[in-house]
Amino acid sequence: MKFDQQMLRLYAVTDRRWLSGRSLEDVVEEALAAGITMVQLREKHMDPEQFLKEACSLRVLCHRYHVPLLIDDSPEICLRSGADGVHVGQDDMSVQKARALLGPDKIIGATAHNVAEALMAERLGADYLGCGAAFGSHTKENARPIDRSTYRDITYAVHIPVCAIGGITEENIGELRHLGLSGVAVISGIFASDQIGASCRKLLRLSSRL
Numbered sequence: 001m002k003f004d005q006q007m008l009r010l011y012a013v014t015d016r017r018w019l020s021g022r023s024l025e026d027v028v029e030e031a032l033a034a035g036i037t038m039v040q041l042r043e044k045h046m047d048p049e050q051f052l053k054e055a056c057s058l059r060v061l062c063h064r065y066h067v068p069l070l071i072d073d074s075p076e077i078c079l080r081s082g083a084d085g086v087h088v089g090q091d092d093m094s095v096q097k098a099r100a101l102l103g104p105d106k107i108i109g110a111t112a113h114n115v116a117e118a119l120m121a122e123r124l125g126a127d128y129l130g131c132g133a134a135f136g137s138h139t140k141e142n143a144r145p146i147d148r149s150t151y152r153d154i155t156y157a158v159h160i161p162v163c164a165i166g167g168i169t170e171e172n173i174g175e176l177r178h179l180g181l182s183g184v185a186v187i188s189g190i191f192a193s194d195q196i197g198a199s200c201r202k203l204l205r206l207s208s209r210l
Contacts, residue, residue, distance in 0.1 A: 001068045001084045003107045003127045005161035007038040008183035010204045014042050018192040025057055031190055032065040034200035040087055042072040055081035075101040095124040113146060118154045130185050133166025155180030173206045181210050
């Protein structure tokens with residue numbers, strides 16, 4: 001699936017801690033039906049074969065809604081499952097190595113916390129940047145917030161689209177307006193919601209005003 005910056009508008013990153021007995025596929029489908037524009041499957045501690053099985057299932061589901069599926073930090077699972085790309089963090093595989101393994105057609109996203117990291121990721125072949133933590137994080141305990149001026153500096157410095165990530169909710173997304181962002185990546189703001197569809201629809205409307 002060819003990358004377009006509109007895919008970053010409301011980018012859902014999975015976290016099974018908030019499934020409350022539902023399957024991940026059911027929860028993701030509810031979010032897809034409500035309009036999310038990209039999905040990242042994030043499973044840091046799952047057995048590789050189970051991870052592959054889940055990736056294959058979600059790939060079929062996401063493609064039914066014409067939405068790309070990315071895999072967190074695993075080009076191998078991306079290739080084996082037929083997913084659309086990967087996202088790599090600063091402590092994960094390099095963008096350069098991921099591109100060499102996946103080729104020119106897969107989507108590669110990279111994490112950046114400052115202008116230097118952003119420029120390096122762009123130079124090495126990233127298609128987009130995920131920058132944060134915008135408001136801290138419920139997923140990463142050591143995540144450090146970055147200020148609004150850093151977002152402006154990053155979006156001004158690079159030529160690839162940038163999304164914000166980290167603690168983004170319906171209540172605080174408005175603070176990210178006018179920073180040059182193409183969208184938001186949301187974890188708990190979607191998966192911890194009691195009304196996932198309604199939360200996605202509201203976040204989608206609010207993200208259009210960035």
